[in-house]
Amino acid sequence: MVQIGLLGFGNVGEGVHEILVKNAVRIQERCGQPVRIKTALVRDLSKPRSSASQGISFTTNPDDILNDPDISIVVEVLGGENPAYSLISRALKFKKHVVTANKEVIAKHKETLFSLARDHQVCLSFEAAVGGGIPIIRSLKVGLAPNEIEGIYGILNGTTNFILSRIENDKQEFNVALAKAQELGFAEADPYMDVSGLDTAYKLVILAYVGFKVNITLDQVAYEGITSISRTDIESANQLGYTIKLLAIGRRDNAGNHVFKVHPTLILKSHPLASIQNELNAVFVRANGLGECLFSGPGAGPLPTGSAIVSDVIDTIFDFGCHSRRHVEPPAKSVVPLQSATTESQFFIRLTVADSVGVLETVTRLLGKHNISIANLIQQKNHKDTATILIITHHIVESEMRAGISELEKETCLKVDSVIRVGFSDSIE
Amino acid sequence: MVQIGLLGFGNVGEGVHEILVKNAVRIQERCGQPVRIKTALVRDLSKPRSSASQGISFTTNPDDILNDPDISIVVEVLGGENPAYSLISRALKFKKHVVTANKEVIAKHKETLFSLARDHQVCLSFEAAVGGGIPIIRSLKVGLAPNEIEGIYGILNGTTNFILSRIENDKQEFNVALAKAQELGFAEADPYMDVSGLDTAYKLVILAYVGFKVNITLDQVAYEGITSISRTDIESANQLGYTIKLLAIGRRDNAGNHVFKVHPTLILKSHPLASIQNELNAVFVRANGLGECLFSGPGAGPLPTGSAIVSDVIDTIFDFGCHSRRHVEPPAKSVVPLQSATTESQFFIRLTVADSVGVLETVTRLLGKHNISIANLIQQKNHKDTATILIITHHIVESEMRAGISELEKETCLKVDSVIRVGFSDSIE
Numbered sequence: 001m002v003q004i005g006l007l008g009f010g011n012v013g014e015g016v017h018e019i020l021v022k023n024a025v026r027i028q029e030r031c032g033q034p035v036r037i038k039t040a041l042v043r044d045l046s047k048p049r050s051s052a053s054q055g056i057s058f059t060t061n062p063d064d065i066l067n068d069p070d071i072s073i074v075v076e077v078l079g080g081e082n083p084a085y086s087l088i089s090r091a092l093k094f095k096k097h098v099v100t101a102n103k104e105v106i107a108k109h110k111e112t113l114f115s116l117a118r119d120h121q122v123c124l125s126f127e128a129a130v131g132g133g134i135p136i137i138r139s140l141k142v143g144l145a146p147n148e149i150e151g152i153y154g155i156l157n158g159t160t161n162f163i164l165s166r167i168e169n170d171k172q173e174f175n176v177a178l179a180k181a182q183e184l185g186f187a188e189a190d191p192y193m194d195v196s197g198l199d200t201a202y203k204l205v206i207l208a209y210v211g212f213k214v215n216i217t218l219d220q221v222a223y224e225g226i227t228s229i230s231r232t233d234i235e236s237a238n239q240l241g242y243t244i245k246l247l248a249i250g251r252r253d254n255a256g257n258h259v260f261k262v263h264p265t266l267i268l269k270s271h272p273l274a275s276i277q278n279e280l281n282a283v284f285v286r287a288n289g290l291g292e293c294l295f296s297g298p299g300a301g302p303l304p305t306g307s308a309i310v311s312d313v314i315d316t317i318f319d320f321g322c323h324s325r326r327h328v329e330p331p332a333k334s335v336v337p338l339q340s341a342t343t344e345s346q347f348f349i350r351l352t353v354a355d356s357v358g359v360l361e362t363v364t365r366l367l368g369k370h371n372i373s374i375a376n377l378i379q380q381k382n383h384k385d386t387a388t389i390l391i392i393t394h395h396i397v398e399s400e401m402r403a404g405i406s407e408l409e410k411e412t413c414l415k416v417d418s419v420i421r422v423g424f425s426d427s428i429e
Numbered sequence: 430m431v432q433i434g435l436l437g438f439g440n441v442g443e444g445v446h447e448i449l450v451k452n453a454v455r456i457q458e459r460c461g462q463p464v465r466i467k468t469a470l471v472r473d474l475s476k477p478r479s480s481a482s483q484g485i486s487f488t489t490n491p492d493d494i495l496n497d498p499d500i501s502i503v504v505e506v507l508g509g510e511n512p513a514y515s516l517i518s519r520a521l522k523f524k525k526h527v528v529t530a531n532k533e534v535i536a537k538h539k540e541t542l543f544s545l546a547r548d549h550q551v552c553l554s555f556e557a558a559v560g561g562g563i564p565i566i567r568s569l570k571v572g573l574a575p576n577e578i579e580g581i582y583g584i585l586n587g588t589t590n591f592i593l594s595r596i597e598n599d600k601q602e603f604n605v606a607l608a609k610a611q612e613l614g615f616a617e618a619d620p621y622m623d624v625s626g627l628d629t630a631y632k633l634v635i636l637a638y639v640g641f642k643v644n645i646t647l648d649q650v651a652y653e654g655i656t657s658i659s660r661t662d663i664e665s666a667n668q669l670g671y672t673i674k675l676l677a678i679g680r681r682d683n684a685g686n687h688v689f690k691v692h693p694t695l696i697l698k699s700h701p702l703a704s705i706q707n708e709l710n711a712v713f714v715r716a717n718g719l720g721e722c723l724f725s726g727p728g729a730g731p732l733p734t735g736s737a738i739v740s741d742v743i744d745t746i747f748d749f750g751c752h753s754r755r756h757v758e759p760p761a762k763s764v765v766p767l768q769s770a771t772t773e774s775q776f777f778i779r780l781t782v783a784d785s786v787g788v789l790e791t792v793t794r795l796l797g798k799h800n801i802s803i804a805n806l807i808q809q810k811n812h813k814d815t816a817t818i819l820i821i822t823h824h825i826v827e828s829e830m831r832a833g834i835s836e837l838e839k840e841t842c843l844k845v846d847s848v849i850r851v852g853f854s855d856s857i858e
Contacts, residue, residue, distance in 0.1 A: 019575050019576075019718045020575075022717070022718070023575055023576060023577055023717070023718065026574075026575070026576075026577055026642075027574070027575055029642075029759060030574050030754070031754070032754055127572070133718070133719040133720065133722065134722055135568045135571070135572025135573065138567070138568070138571060138572050139564045139567070139568065139572070142564070142567060142740060142743065142744055142747075143556070143564025143567050143568070143737075143740050144564065144736070144740065145455075145456070145459050145739075145740050145743045145744075146448050146449075146452055146455070146456055146735075146736050146739035146740055146742075146743060147448075147452060147455075147736055148452055148455055213455075213458075272701075272704060272725065275701060275704060287736070288451070288452070289448045289451070289452065289562070289732045289733070289735060289736035289739075290562040290726060290727065290732070290733050290736040290737075291562065291726065291727045291730075291732070291733055292726065292727070293562065293563055293724070293725060293726025293727070294723070294724070294725045294726065295722070295723070295724055296701065296722060296723045297719060297720065297721065297722030297723065298719065298720045298721070298722070301720075303718045303719070303720070304718070304719050304720055306575075306718060307573070307575050307576055307716070307718035307719040308572075308719075310574075310575035310718075311571060311572050311573065311574050311575055313575075314571065314574045314575060315571055315574075315755075318571075318753045318754055318755040319751070319753060321751065322748070322750065322751025322753060324747045324748060324751060324753075325459070325460070325461055325747055326744075326747040330458060
């Protein structure tokens, strides 16, 4: 029998337990032996537990797990940086295999932790840290192992995707959609981590490590959230044939330069990522052998996350007694990603202008001055004496775009409402 | 160094070689040693080979591979049942690990071959046999290992999907679309295997084995192809908000009964599978922990297939010296799937009727007699003295549906043009 020590017994911990109990027969068949949770670390021993958790020994002392020779795998589902980081480190030093769902700890401490795992010849697995239940980490590590990865484009945060879907489909404003997400449990009381793009940025750091085999830090990811995205932006994008998603983008150009960034992005409605709705996650990968492929599924929730965690547990058990390279991350290269300002993109611009002769000419002239050429333009009259102009530009270096926008902002006859990046392509995005 | 013996050096064999050469650095980093093709079995030694294949020793004698102690992994890319089956069997008996792309051999001989692999403690891998480059086999075997699989719905044949996409998007008739597919190399000169649904049925037998852990034979899969699908059918489906795909369906109901079938299926345009275009493949999986997830990507082609094969090679190398359970398929249960006639489905019916009073009443009365109730109906006048009636039924047992259709066919005032199954749901499909 394989016995697990669980660090944390919140929603995700309960999901792990539920999967292990519900699918015990299948898991035992696969592993050749039963798998059970022996001990769970909790904050409050007096909190009532469900009857299904009978047989688990609860403790407030992590040493009851780390020092227990019967426990071979430690599953960390505490979340947050501390004490998760120190407990994972200690578990590895105690030669326990570790499975974690903790994006923050992996993103911040990957080099130290993978080095510890190598030194102590144990597995450190983290499928659940990115994309919830979607087996994206395993697919990048093994299924796509023969490929050089050229691009990774992910919808990695269920909360923001839910909010954007609500705004688009139910014509709600941002704050209403956020409140609904909180009511349904898709968003935290403090939504900063999600809506700021920080959560997505952590996950991109991990995908960069696994996919591109490069070691970047959070401050090398330019990230923006969705708080500035209005219902009008999404409706305008729809008019032009696009939707708006919070996208994590990692890519490498032919010269070997990397770009890593997170920002709201206009995506053509015909692209597979455009159809990823509500709390779903998806990762679109471009690889030099396989080509383009898409993985999508539930990005969060106790059971999907529990499924990813238990798949790591099973995969760890497969490797008992045979220290395989499969679970050992070799040291990754450090790179200096390109600054976002130096990369090219198409842009969506939404302007409110005085509804008078010559304004459109002013706009095109000022943009032209900065070599910003227009791919698509709609001008439409508003109720009052104003008009709205929607523009999709051709590809332009971001710093030039900003200079052009600054110039527009000096004009009193118009107001720049929104500037949002558009779509993606590997060569010039 | 790991040395491979390649059985076959056609398009896919060249793809394997190209991946190994192009991404040699990445593959070596991952495996801890270089990987190369030592010997390739070919039919004709005098055929000119590309300069890139220098360094490979070509032979017409399989013993030059099977008897070579330097060769640890045999990759079979001959296709077809024989001599592939006997060569794979011999390789396993010689304790070579085997990687194959051969859906027919795996579908027909899986029990014998996996038993040989178990007995000789070697790996037998077949990622490329289903879904081309998409890592679906590995995802079912490991990533979704903690789940009971409830449903698998796959677009598994690139040729038929290409033809259906052409008919839909370019308004071509079946034969024109087929000729185009042949011209582009997506369809064989003899397209029977693809358009009859047989290729998809082989792949479903494999997915049943890996996903549901059941051992079924080809004659337990009711399969239909796309030769009867006309441009008018697809246009009519579009009118009702659907598209038509050749779908492999495997599912298990709550009572533990399995259904396995392949047929053209109307799919709501909003479903992720509806957006899988041209030669792409996709697999939609419903699992009891993870929920619903989608995998899509290129289903064929030398490089995508080569990528899947080399991922199996790398995964095999990970397990060198540690006979893990990962690559060993345990004996699967035999099941008796439900007969297609006893299962429920919604149906699409297209009728041409005399444009006269009372015909619609006749149609609804005859269907009602067999408890076939109508969910959606469009009647439209044609150029001549006829009208077209498009019907989507509610769920109905297939045998009752057939009885109702037989009754309609007796009427002289109407003609049944098409009857096609609609959509999917797990409980009642």
